[in-house]
Amino acid sequence: MKRLFLTVILTVATATAALADPIEGRWRTAGDDNGNSGLIEVAPCADGYCGTLIVAYGPDGSQISSDNVGRQILIGMEIHSSGEYRGQVYSPDRGQTYNSRVTIFGNTLSVRGCRLGICRDGGTWTRVN
Numbered sequence: 001m002k003r004l005f006l007t008v009i010l011t012v013a014t015a016t017a018a019l020a021d022p023i024e025g026r027w028r029t030a031g032d033d034n035g036n037s038g039l040i041e042v043a044p045c046a047d048g049y050c051g052t053l054i055v056a057y058g059p060d061g062s063q064i065s066s067d068n069v070g071r072q073i074l075i076g077m078e079i080h081s082s083g084e085y086r087g088q089v090y091s092p093d094r095g096q097t098y099n100s101r102v103t104i105f106g107n108t109l110s111v112r113g114c115r116l117g118i119c120r121d122g123g124t125w126t127r128v129n
Contacts, residue, residue, distance in 0.1 A: 022104050023049050023077060023085055030111075030123025032093035035059030036066075039128060040073050047076030048087060068092040077102060089113045089122060098122075 024044070029037045039055040051074030056066035075097070077087035089100040089111060098113025098120060111122030 021049065021079070023079075023102070023109070026054075026128040027051070027109055027125040028128050029073075029125050031059065032091070034093050036064070036093065038066075038068075038073070038092075040125070042074060042077075045076070048078035049085065050074055050076065053092070066092070074102070091120070091122070 021044075023042050025042060027040045027042060029040060031037045036059065037057045038053045039057075040051040041054045042049055042051040044050075050072050053066070053068050053071050053073050056064050056069055058064040071090065071092070073090050073092070075088040075090065077085040079085050083103070085102040085104075087100060087102075088097050089102075090097045091113070096115055098115045100111060100113035100122070102112075103110045107127035109125040109127070111125060113120055113122055
């Protein structure tokens with residue numbers, strides 16, 4: 001009986017992990033205009049998927065303090081039929097929020113956003129295990 005219980009628990013845990021959305025998880029951002037980057041934790045939220053800055057890094061890759069730690073960087077990302085996610089991305093270096101499109105290619109995430117007709121490449125983020 002104990003073995004059956006463990007098998008069921010492992011099966012459910014494995015199935016849950018397999019059903020996780022591709023955008024969920026931790027992503028290391030590309031460097032911003034100042035060379036800083038961050039570690040973003042993406043999880044389901046009320047509006048789709050949201051990503052919160054959990055660690056900030058300086059240009060040399062060392063961890064730095066930042067008022068933006070704990071702030072949502074990805075906001076209300078929803079998947080569309082094209083396979084891309086659409087929502088908003090907050091750019092800490094510019095203090096601006098952009099209407100954005102995010103596309104996942106394996107373990108990389110390409111970010112592009114526009115504000116008032118001006119578009120910006122948010123770079124390529126890398127999945128962190």
